[in-house]
Amino acid sequence: MTKILILFAHPALEKSRVQAALLPAIKGMQGVTLHDLYEVYPDLNIDVRHEQSLLLQHDIILFQHPFYWYSAPAMIKQWQDLVLEHGWAYGSTGTALRGKRIGNIITTGGQESSYGKEGWNHHSVEDFLLPFKQTATLCNMQYMPPYIIYGTLRITPSLIQEEVVAYRRMLEELRDGKSLTQ
Numbered sequence: 001m002t003k004i005l006i007l008f009a010h011p012a013l014e015k016s017r018v019q020a021a022l023l024p025a026i027k028g029m030q031g032v033t034l035h036d037l038y039e040v041y042p043d044l045n046i047d048v049r050h051e052q053s054l055l056l057q058h059d060i061i062l063f064q065h066p067f068y069w070y071s072a073p074a075m076i077k078q079w080q081d082l083v084l085e086h087g088w089a090y091g092s093t094g095t096a097l098r099g100k101r102i103g104n105i106i107t108t109g110g111q112e113s114s115y116g117k118e119g120w121n122h123h124s125v126e127d128f129l130l131p132f133k134q135t136a137t138l139c140n141m142q143y144m145p146p147y148i149i150y151g152t153l154r155i156t157p158s159l160i161q162e163e164v165v166a167y168r169r170m171l172e173e174l175r176d177g178k179s180l181t182q
């Protein structure tokens, strides 16, 4: 069974509608480790050795977060800056993550139509995620297509429930050997 690590980051989970609805659907799910970074490190004081050890124990790493300023909440950057050490994750001796897969699970406020060349954001979410992709490449990891839930600002409760079901199914398929697609 493929082992999945979800590095979850939402700095205001108490106000969340969508991400907060997704989490209960995977609590205790076999093969999936949910790691809530703001809960474990409220002061951003990340335990680097613990994070590296978690990475080694999993095959697929997924950053799960709301899309903030075309990127991720600050915790994810802090995690990257501290955990992906030279000589461990990259560099001539940095081979710890070689061959693992990595990706993003994202909720956006903007509708799907607002992204891409024709949209008012002018670029796709995939374009904005280029630093994640290149970071994966530098670490000899395979970057997967992002899983995106668009348009969360106006999403209805029944659509949220549909997204919860689809999200759990996506993780089950990934765990059981299928690819990360929507």
Ligand SMILES: Cc1cc2nc3c(=O)[nH]c(=O)nc-3n(C[C@H](O)[C@H](O)[C@H](O)COP(=O)(O)O)c2cc1C
Pocket: 015, 016, 017, 018, 019, 020, 065, 066, 067, 068, 069, 070, 071, 107, 108, 109, 110, 111, 152, 153
């Ligand atoms: C600081 C901040 C920055 C945001 N930046 C973006 C953005 O760049 N693009 C976008 O589509 N939505 C943006 N949003 C909207 C959030 O992505 C959206 O509210 C969130 O994904 C909804 O999920 P939740 O209900 O779990 O909080 C931003 C929200 C905040 C608070």
